[in-house]
Amino acid sequence: MNKIYNPKPETWSAILERPTKTVDDIEATVKGIFKEVQSKGDFAVAKYTSLFDGVSVPDLEVSQTEIATAIATISNELKQAIQLAKSNIEKFHAAQKTNRVVVETIEGVNCWQEKRPIQKIGLYIPGGTAPLFSTVLMLAVPANLAGCSEIVLCSPPDKNGNINPAILYAAYLCGVTKILKIGGIQAIAGMTFGTVTIPKVYKIFGPGNQFVTVAKQLATQFGVAIDMPAGPSELLIVADDTAVSAFVASDLLSQAEHGTDSQVILVSTSKELIDEVEKEIQTQLDVLPRKAIAEKAIANSKLIFVENDTIALELINEYGPEHFIICTQDEAFYIDNIANAGSVFIGNYTPESAGDYASGTNHTLPTNGYAKNYSGVNLDSFTKAMTFQKISPIGIQKIGSAIEIMAEAEGLQAHKNAVTLRLKALKNDQ
Amino acid sequence: MNKIYNPKPETWSAILERPTKTVDDIEATVKGIFKEVQSKGDFAVAKYTSLFDGVSVPDLEVSQTEIATAIATISNELKQAIQLAKSNIEKFHAAQKTNRVVVETIEGVNCWQEKRPIQKIGLYIPGGTAPLFSTVLMLAVPANLAGCSEIVLCSPPDKNGNINPAILYAAYLCGVTKILKIGGIQAIAGMTFGTVTIPKVYKIFGPGNQFVTVAKQLATQFGVAIDMPAGPSELLIVADDTAVSAFVASDLLSQAEHGTDSQVILVSTSKELIDEVEKEIQTQLDVLPRKAIAEKAIANSKLIFVENDTIALELINEYGPEHFIICTQDEAFYIDNIANAGSVFIGNYTPESAGDYASGTNHTLPTNGYAKNYSGVNLDSFTKAMTFQKISPIGIQKIGSAIEIMAEAEGLQAHKNAVTLRLKALKNDQ
Structure with missing residues (x-):
């Protein structure tokens, strides 16, 4: 562990x-895989499932029977915790x-905003050793509350062609x-272009390894939105x-066990406190069980002493x-x-870990300094804000001349004309 | 103009x-320019200003005197319209x-969300024939309302090394x-990396030509957020x-005059109605004045007849x-x-044009089909949602065992341990 005392502000960016x-x-x-999925659809998806997941899955969609079987295998204890x-x-x-934001900005000019x-x-849930059913909750619950009509979940099959039962249970519970049963790059590509089996979606959420991260970035070049750019997970504690x-x-340590790059x-x-924490960590x-991973992340960790709260805040x-x-x-x-x-x-x-699982806040959060310019996933991540306006004859008479003057000054005569025609028509009516 | 009658749904995507x-x-x-600005800063900025804008600007920052002079040249009529x-x-x-969203999700577990x-x-305002001072209003007004502490505006200098006075007036009025005086790629690169003169920003807003659009996309690879992906402007009218x-x-026509690709x-x-509108357009x-541009856009325009409102809505x-x-x-x-x-x-x-200038809604909107997954610029575009949680001893006792069970099921023992230690400490206290 690296203990650093009173680092000078000009060294912060290097330390952090x-x-x-x-x-x-x-x-x-x-x-390459995107191109193949785009042109060959399900055929390419099956090929890469076989290659990367080492299994051939006859039916990519999880059936109602499979879901029922999965639910039966989950302990009541875990079910209650998830609920x-x-x-x-x-x-x-x-x-x-x-709520709808409604404003009459000036007499006769009614504007409103609605989500x-x-x-x-599309939700992507990684497979592997840690089955992230908690992420299913974090994404499917707000998607459902927001009213998304199609919620597609992709997760890689294991060697037997199955998805972890806890993931299936959470997906079932949250209305996916x-x-x-599709993983990795081929899942992201499938949801980007659509295939016979995979629906094309408008926005893709969820974590993943480097391949998934790059695939999500690439998806944005084909008109799909993503939740946020991804990076290794991180935790900063300020303590006295x-x-x-x-x-x-x-x-x-709970942060460190996520990965060696945490x-x-x-x-x-x-x-x-710094010295005590250092000792406690060793104990x-x-x-x-994930000591090997946590140890490496801890080796790169930083314990930073600063003189007072003001400096601490600035650094954070x-x-x-x-x-x-x-x-x-x-x-x-x-x-x-x-x-x-x-x-x-x-x-x-x-x-x-309270926020990771059960307090109620979302655990899909901006890493890598993106907390400066991105929100974590929240209800609005599943909606878009649309604006509406309805202007009455009085309204256009109130703002019409301002529009004409501004459009003219910007050199956009047809913009002006759209107002002038209407003002003239109203004058003739009077 | 292309008149299309009763197109079959399977042809919609080709037509649209x-x-x-x-x-x-x-x-x-x-x-290339990003690399140069990153390594050579203001020196590279000056070089490309000279190359692309054909002018050497001794002081890149607009002075208070220049702003005062600009304000004096704007007619009262235009000032009032802008106001x-x-x-x-x-x-x-x-x-x-x-408002802050505050919820006690379960006894002792207090969560809140705050923007x-x-x-x-950073705001980018293009130069050229149409000085888009209206865009200054659309971006700087909400930035100020949101409480952004640094609002930087870049706009290319004209041949005399000046920015259009109406842009300066609007920027002054809205608290930029x-x-x-920096345009194009070098402006976006400058705000991405920061130079001696140009502050590094966290999010870049604003329209621009293809070079600016690609530059904004590239900026996202260096940790900067952008308002939204850009494309040619578009208008669809449903009318009976x-x-x-x-x-x-x-x-x-007001849409068509924006550009030949509108x-x-x-x-x-x-x-x-379709036939009447066609005639009216010709007249x-x-x-x-921008007939040449509008004519080309209109040549690619589509007038589509459908049987009823339900089909129209689906197509839209x-x-x-x-x-x-x-x-x-x-x-x-x-x-x-x-x-x-x-x-x-x-x-x-x-x-x-009412929404483009003066109704009150924002005119920075998703094009190119992005209305399916992106919001137009709004107050929240200048904020990020952060969540907070404070859990009392009772609270952690209420949710602690659920966290332990879920963490264990996900194979994350250290996550469980962070809760177990606290529950034990509370038990010992009792």
Whole structure:
């Protein structure tokens, strides 16, 4: 672990630098598969499923029978846990619903803004060792609340041609309309172009490895929107002597176990706490099943001592962490002044894993400094804001001459003319 | 003009196809200039200003004196028109402000969502024949309402090294914090990397030619967000016998004068109206100063007859127009059921140019079918939604076991451990 004392502001950006990856070699692979899926559809999808997932799946769509079987295998304990999480996520995201904004900006000029659902959305859920059914909740719950009519979920099949039952259960519970056993680049390409089996969608959500990330970026070149650019997950904790070092260490480790490239940072005004956390990490690390992964991430982690809260805040805002835990005497200072963070966890009893699963907030958050300019996934991620206006004869008489003058000054005569014709018609009517 | 009667649904996508442009050759130029600005800063900016704008500008920043001089040259008439437009835009965008969303999802688990401003934003305003001061209003007004602390505006200098006075006046009026005489690729690159003169920003807004569009796309690879992907402007009108053919023609022409690649479509359940509009267009076209441009766009335009409103709606939703005018007997049918459109204009006295300038709605809207998955620029475009959570000892006891079970099922032991440690500590305290 790297302990850094009182770093000078001009060194912050180097200290806080994130690992950047070159994607040039991956890009060629992704482009090739996109081209093939675009021209050969399901045939190409089957080919790459066989190649990458090592299995030939006769029917790509998960059947009702398979879903029923999956549900039967899930323990009641896990079902109840998922239902509790779903209920909290639902409550928090339902509260984000906005009403129509209606304004008569000037007499006779009525404008309103309304959110309407993105009709067709695609969710990508990775396979592998950790079946991310929690991500199904985080994406399908708000999609359903928003009113998206088509919610397609793609996830790679395992060696037996199945998707993890907990993923199927969560998808069933949250109203996913179609579940497909398709993974990786071919899934993203399929949802981008559409095939006989895979519906073309308007926006793709969800995490994935580097191949999926590059595939999602490429999808945007074909008119598909994506939730946000992706990067390795990260956590920054600010803590002082009021923090519990064992808790702080456990949170840093929960971040570190995600991957060897996870970003883990502690900022503190207490040298004692930094030393205690360092010791605690060693103790807790030893018993973790994913120790090998966590160890590597921890080796790159940073424990930064700064003189006071003001400097700490400045440094944190420059970093813009995905997850930000506040365990300090003066919580309000950080809550009020944090400008750039994905999700904020406050106090000793708010571990990051609460937000990952069950508090109700969304865990799909901007990484890699994108907290400066992107929102985490929320209800609005599944809608688009549309504006409407209806102008009465009085209204156009009120604003018509302003439009004529501005259009003329911009050299757009036909824009002016559209108003002039209407004003003349109204004059003739009088 | 192309008149099409009762097209079969399977032909819609071909009929409604937008002109796509290859950007491969442009990309190399843009990448080269980005590289140079990244490494050589202001020196490269000056070089390309001299090359592309044909002028050497000693001081890239517009001075207070220049602004004062510009303001003095604007007629009172134009000033008043701009002020009226600003007032309406302000009213409509201020009303979009959302309150903090606060939910106790379960006893002791408090979650909230808050919008915070994107701190540093960049506005790009093209130069050329049409000085788009209206776009300054559309971007700087909501940026200011949102609370962005740094609002940088770049616009290319003319041959005398000046920016159009109306652009300067609008920027001054709307609280732009820095105005720079820099255009094209070098402006976007400058705001992406930052130079001595140009501040690095987090999000770039604004229209531009193909070079600017590709530059904005490239900026996203360096961590900068952009307002939305761009394409040629477009208008679709649905009209029946209750519409006034002269008004419809004037709206189609106001769209057509934007550029030869503008998209202009009329959908109607009345063959008579289609014929009348066709005639009206010829009459009005002849007197337009931008006739040459409008004529080419009109040549590619489509007048589509369909049997009834249901078919019309389906076709319109498949297209997803940027601007959508409704001039029909049954307005409510279209208002209630339009799923994909940027901004909607209702009735005979609501020309598109009203929304372009002064009704209060924003004119920066999704083109190229992006109305299916993107919002037009609105107040939220200048903020990001952040979530917060604070969990009490009771709260973590309520949701703790659900988190433990889910983390375990996902194979993430350290995530579970962060909760287990806290639950144990609370048990020991009791």
